[in-house]
Amino acid sequence: MSAAQENKTKIELINVKKSFGKNHVLDGIDLKVDSGKSLVIIGGSGTGKSVMLKSILGLIRPDEGSIMIDGRETIGADATTRNEIMSKFGMLFQGAALFDSLPVWENVGFGLIHGKGKSRDEARTIAIEKLKSVGLKESVADLFPAELSGGMQKRVGLARAVAGNPEIIFFDEPTTGLDPIMADVINDLIVESVKGLGATTLSITHDMASARKIADKIAMIYKGKIIWQGSVAEMDKTDNPYIRQFINGSAEGPITDESIAA
Numbered sequence: 001m002s003a004a005q006e007n008k009t010k011i012e013l014i015n016v017k018k019s020f021g022k023n024h025v026l027d028g029i030d031l032k033v034d035s036g037k038s039l040v041i042i043g044g045s046g047t048g049k050s051v052m053l054k055s056i057l058g059l060i061r062p063d064e065g066s067i068m069i070d071g072r073e074t075i076g077a078d079a080t081t082r083n084e085i086m087s088k089f090g091m092l093f094q095g096a097a098l099f100d101s102l103p104v105w106e107n108v109g110f111g112l113i114h115g116k117g118k119s120r121d122e123a124r125t126i127a128i129e130k131l132k133s134v135g136l137k138e139s140v141a142d143l144f145p146a147e148l149s150g151g152m153q154k155r156v157g158l159a160r161a162v163a164g165n166p167e168i169i170f171f172d173e174p175t176t177g178l179d180p181i182m183a184d185v186i187n188d189l190i191v192e193s194v195k196g197l198g199a200t201t202l203s204i205t206h207d208m209a210s211a212r213k214i215a216d217k218i219a220m221i222y223k224g225k226i227i228w229q230g231s232v233a234e235m236d237k238t239d240n241p242y243i244r245q246f247i248n249g250s251a252e253g254p255i256t257d258e259s260i261a262a
Helices: 048-057 079-086 104-114 121-135 138-142 150-162 180-197 208-214 230-237 243-248 254-261
Strands: 009-020 023-034 040-044 064-069 089-091 170-171 200-204 217-223 225-230
Touching: 009 200, 023 048, 023 200, 023 225, 040 208, 048 064, 048 170, 048 200, 079 217, 089 150, 104 121, 104 138, 104 150, 104 180, 121 138, 121 150, 138 225, 170 180, 180 208, 180 243, 217 243, 225 230, 225 243, 243 254
Parallel strands: 040 200, 040 217, 089 170, 170 200
Antiparallel strands: 009 023, 009 064, 217 225
8 A cells, every 4th residue: 555545534523413302412523534544443342333334324314514435425325426435344243244035155256246246146255255264164155144153254354344345344343242262353354354355443331341443543433522532552541531531441531520510
């Protein structure tokens, strides 16, 4: 990757706001993700992480602001432009979110068949290749999700996320429900997969071990705003009380105090 590519902004949110009734979930989000870099969003439950992710994906339309992908506005874009932009994305959902009625290979190749027009044979070949890249044997391809452990399902979800060689990958709580060892395996696979593709990634997680391993930069969202961002090293040195409380998992601090006061 050239220096010019590295410095290019892949995703940019400017003053993004979204309310549901009187609940202001996003209250002026400003965020940039550089091309080929990994940004991890941390923050407690109900702080707006998932709504922000869904807004970027176009599943929710913000009330105000701008969301740019490769310098192109996505909010209000026509269907053709939206489909073109969305073809850049891969996604690893929380809990893997596999189709129970489809065999593993077809789960991995679903987007290739239905989104990119690949034949079933071609999609199966690619799916098996991607399954191998996340440490699963070819024999897994014809099993159904219910026959897999949670860790194996997560690997299948990762294989599906990278199957179309996406430019941008979203990871939604990628290690939720996994034991510490399998979580670390998934973190390593994420890093390897992303580096292999040169993809830009945006992740949301509560797992600080995961955040530390996969992030180039970390940003914290609180009450619908990005209140801090920087590198892992900067995070460890910051005296920001919200960051300190969150990464230390402390019961005492401004997050708890404000929650009680509310």
